[in-house]
Amino acid sequence: MKPVRAIALALAALAALALGAFAASHWYAPKQRPQLASGTLLNEPRLVAAFSLTDHDGQPWGNAELDGNWTLLFAGFTHCPDVCPTTLGLMKQLDQRLQTQHTPMNFVFLSVDPERDTPAQLKTYVTHFSPAIRGVSGPRAQLDALCASLGLAYLKIPGASESEYTVDHSAALVLLDRRGRVAGYFQPPHKLDTLASDLAGIVTSGT
């Protein structure tokens, strides 16, 4: 082999190696996980089993509605005087904050009290806080399946009469990724600044 050709081949081999190393570092290196000041990100996003609920406009609401955007979901009920309105008020503030940061996020209030929380009741309730929040609920079997898939729990607590019950329920905010998978959890008490910063970091990193 002529020296010039040998050198050219060696250079080409070196270039291929460099390109390979760059590709490996760029595409195959583990993604940088954002450091969170609150909440927990799952090591791997978890699939959500198929479900079929109804939103506050009476439209079907299922897995497809979780595709394409990040979602922050809270489970509660409208006959809830403290933690639910507190969390929905936080969602309103988060929506305002994230919009200024150009961080897209859907907000969902999942009612675990479908007997009292009709779509109309849910619409009146959630839109009082923010039009950005979507109220959803549905048949008990569907709710139970979705809650199990999301890692949420609830329990009806009897009251003085049949209609005066209350509901114990998970207080966490559930974060779902753009493919509708569970990405992480945020437990109260929530701090607006911290939560907004964490969510912006997660969405930006695409984790």
Add this chain to the structure above:
Amino acid sequence: MKKLIAIAAVLASTGAAACPELAVENAWIREAPPGAMSAAYGKLVNRGKRTLVVDGARSGDFGGAGLHRTVVDDNGISRMREGRLEIAPGASAMLEPGGWHLMLFDPARLLKAGDTVVLSLTCGKGAREFPFTVKASG
């Protein structure tokens, strides 16, 4: 004699049966969706020389009211239970979102931010009225 009975009646309706040592600072109510439950918050202060036990509330603007506490347990489950607050002389207790609060249900009128609602806080057989300001939610 009539005068004595009159004095006794006045005492029974105010000082003797009230909670004169109780004060509420930063008293507010969250503005709620139409017809929905709400909650009242603030700092309860015992300015007296004996322990106060606050055990409830009532108001003409609500069908019912009660002192409750929200607790999030180790499993992350939010539970709400009735309770009563013992406040030592000179001490205070916070009613705040996610903790102790006055639950208010069956509103008699739509309350908007800036409105004032009078709540009567009960201490055993006594009670004392306080104005609470409605604040916007979120």
